Amino acid sequence: MVSDLINLSYLLAAALFIVGLKRLQSPATARRGNQLAALGMLLAVVATLFLKQILSPIEMIAGLAVGGLVGLVLARQVKMTAMPELVAAFNGFGGLASALVAGAEVIGATGWSTVLTITISVVIGMVTFSGSFVAFGKLSGKISGNPISFRGQGLLMTLVAGAAIFAMAWALIGPASLSAGLAPASFGVLVLAAVALLLGILFVMPIGGADMPVVVALLNSFSGLAAAATGFVLGNTALIVSGALVGASGLILTNIMCVAMNRSLLNVLIGGFGQESDASAPALGMADGRRVTTTSPDDTAILLTYAQRVIIIPGYGLAVAQAQHQVRELADILQARGVDVKYAIHPVAGRMPGHMNVLLAEANVPYDQLFEMDDINHAFDNTDVTLVVGANDVVNPAARHDQSSPIYGMPILNADQSRAAIVLKRSMRPGYAGVQNELFFSANTRMLFGDAKDSISALIAEVKEI
Amino acid sequence: MLTYLTYFVLSMFVGREVISKVPPTLHTPLMSGSNAISGITIVGALVAAGMTEGPWARWLGVAALIAATINVVGGFLVTDRMLQMFKKKPTARLGGTPH
Numbered sequence: 001m002v003s004d005l006i007n008l009s010y011l012l013a014a015a016l017f018i019v020g021l022k023r024l025q026s027p028a029t030a031r032r033g034n035q036l037a038a039l040g041m042l043l044a045v046v047a048t049l050f051l052k053q054i055l056s057p058i059e060m061i062a063g064l065a066v067g068g069l070v071g072l073v074l075a076r077q078v079k080m081t082a083m084p085e086l087v088a089a090f091n092g093f094g095g096l097a098s099a100l101v102a103g104a105e106v107i108g109a110t111g112w113s114t115v116l117t118i119t120i121s122v123v124i125g126m127v128t129f130s131g132s133f134v135a136f137g138k139l140s141g142k143i144s145g146n147p148i149s150f151r152g153q154g155l156l157m158t159l160v161a162g163a164a165i166f167a168m169a170w171a172l173i174g175p176a177s178l179s180a181g182l183a184p185a186s187f188g189v190l191v192l193a194a195v196a197l198l199l200g201i202l203f204v205m206p207i208g209g210a211d212m213p214v215v216v217a218l219l220n221s222f223s224g225l226a227a228a229a230t231g232f233v234l235g236n237t238a239l240i241v242s243g244a245l246v247g248a249s250g251l252i253l254t255n256i257m258c259v260a261m262n263r264s265l266l267n268v269l270i271g272g273f274g275q276e277s278d279a280s281a282p283a284l285g286m287a288d289g290r291r292v293t294t295t296s297p298d299d300t301a302i303l304l305t306y307a308q309r310v311i312i313i314p315g316y317g318l319a320v321a322q323a324q325h326q327v328r329e330l331a332d333i334l335q336a337r338g339v340d341v342k343y344a345i346h347p348v349a350g351r352m353p354g355h356m357n358v359l360l361a362e363a364n365v366p367y368d369q370l371f372e373m374d375d376i377n378h379a380f381d382n383t384d385v386t387l388v389v390g391a392n393d394v395v396n397p398a399a400r401h402d403q404s405s406p407i408y409g410m411p412i413l414n415a416d417q418s419r420a421a422i423v424l425k426r427s428m429r430p431g432y433a434g435v436q437n438e439l440f441f442s443a444n445t446r447m448l449f450g451d452a453k454d455s456i457s458a459l460i461a462e463v464k465e466i
Numbered sequence: 467m468l469t470y471l472t473y474f475v476l477s478m479f480v481g482r483e484v485i486s487k488v489p490p491t492l493h494t495p496l497m498s499g500s501n502a503i504s505g506i507t508i509v510g511a512l513v514a515a516g517m518t519e520g521p522w523a524r525w526l527g528v529a530a531l532i533a534a535t536i537n538v539v540g541g542f543l544v545t546d547r548m549l550q551m552f553k554k555k556p557t558a559r560l561g562g563t564p565h
Contacts, residue, residue, distance in 0.1 A: 067535025248481030
């Protein structure tokens with residue numbers, strides 16, 4: 001009876017998760033959807049607390065209180081620009097929790113199928129944990145965003161993966177060979193956890209900063225799969241169903257990101273893709289002698305004010321400079337003067353799926369002014385000015401025709417087709433792909449060097465004077 | 467075991483159907499929201515923390531409980547904070563051009 005009640009509330013919770021996710025299909029219903037999912041979670045927790053034979057309430061209350069407080073503070077304090085690393089960190093905590101729960105189950109485990117599910121759960125959970133925290137370090141700048149690789153990395157990775165399989169086998173054979181104690185299984189799982197931890201670090205380290213949208217989405221998927229694996233261990237359908245939902249969600253996002261870069265997942269994971277070459281001298285010329293043309297805020301302001309149609313392309317540089325509020329103010333002033341302003345969002349702009357949308361939403365940019373690549377690309381040839389704010393590779397025309405370019409084949413925003421393109425950039429440093437951008441050398445392009453926030457503030461001041 | 471596998475596979479399909487229709491605008495909230503849902507491990511952590519299989523299992527359970535609660539509470543709250551910002555503005559603004 002009691003277990004029926006528990007399972008019924010788990011079923012209800014899973015249904016609420018699905019309905020909640022479904023409401024994320026529209027910005028108008030999304031917030032309610034998230035609240036429904038949270039309600040489902042509360043229901044599952046309360047049902048477990050009241051209906052299971054819980055024997056040590058003090059530990060439990062302490063755990064809930066500490067975790068809840070940390071989560072509350074993190075969610076409240078974080079700046080919107082720090083959202084990618086926060087999402088990565090939460091992912092890590094989820095993975096860790098799944099691995100720990102599975103680890104706790106080892107002690108009472110019997111039968112190889114249980115131990116097998118435990119080992120799978122521990123591996124996925126620990127890889128998610130360490131991988132997410134490396135991603136967190138890279139996204140928050142605590143670890144270099146460059147793809148970090150060294151000689152023999154492939155060999156080391158293979159060794160570690162081999163050790164993981166060995167430890168798994170050890171954990172599996174354990175209970176069968178030693179009926180007296182479960183020590184071999186526990187020990188095997190412990191070694192496995194350590195090896196998986198290392199595996200997660202090695203897995204994310206070689207991946208460059210700009211490939212982070214793929215990694216964050218993939219780790220998101222892993223955190224769901226880890227929960228599902230733990231569900232197999234516990235025989236808990238709530239975990240299996242919810243974990244599978246999240247796993248599917250993360251995989252879809254991963255796929256969208258890979259398609260947007262025209263690269264396979266394997267290609268991204270092998271990593272080492274182009275250094276963010278801090279060392280290279282700011283080259284103002286191409287190999288064939290073409291040079292970039294610079295411009296000033298007052299010239300740009302005149303261009304913008306007398307334009308009919310303007311498209312703004314935000315990129316990671318906008319997030320770094322935290323210029324979203326200034327961009328919106330500039331757009332507002334231009335719109336008040338009758339200029340049609342739209343935003344063009346490339347799927348992999350920024351460091352996580354949807355990064356630019358969140359930043360612009362924070363600055364109160366109405367979401368119906370944001371356009372996806374396929375919806376706006378045809379409009380560039382009818383656009384007077386395209387303002388590129390801190391974006392680079394996603395507007396490089398070389399992706400269309402230069403087969404030797406590392407970004408060849410990647411779908412790009414057609415900024416080069418507009419009558420004029422103004423590129424706001426700090427310096428001539430190449431983007432993550434390490435290639436020069438042809439757009440910068442085009443006859444229609446003017447470069448406005450400087451911090452995006454300062455440049456746009458200067459533009460606002462100039463536009464106001466006209 | 468096979469029953470569980472059935473649940474798992476069918477749920478993956480449900481997830482695929484529901485989530486592939488989420489617009490790119492909401493991909494970040496989708497990630498953080500679904501991440502909070504993956505904190506469902508909290509249910510397993512509660513059981514593990516309440517286990518009597520010995521101190522080891524219990525302390526692992528408590529650690530899992532803390533991590534899972536951070537995931538759940540933080541994940542849902544931060545998603546809510548983000549979604550709060552996605553509001554539709556009236557298109558007719560002072561002299562602006564509605565489209």
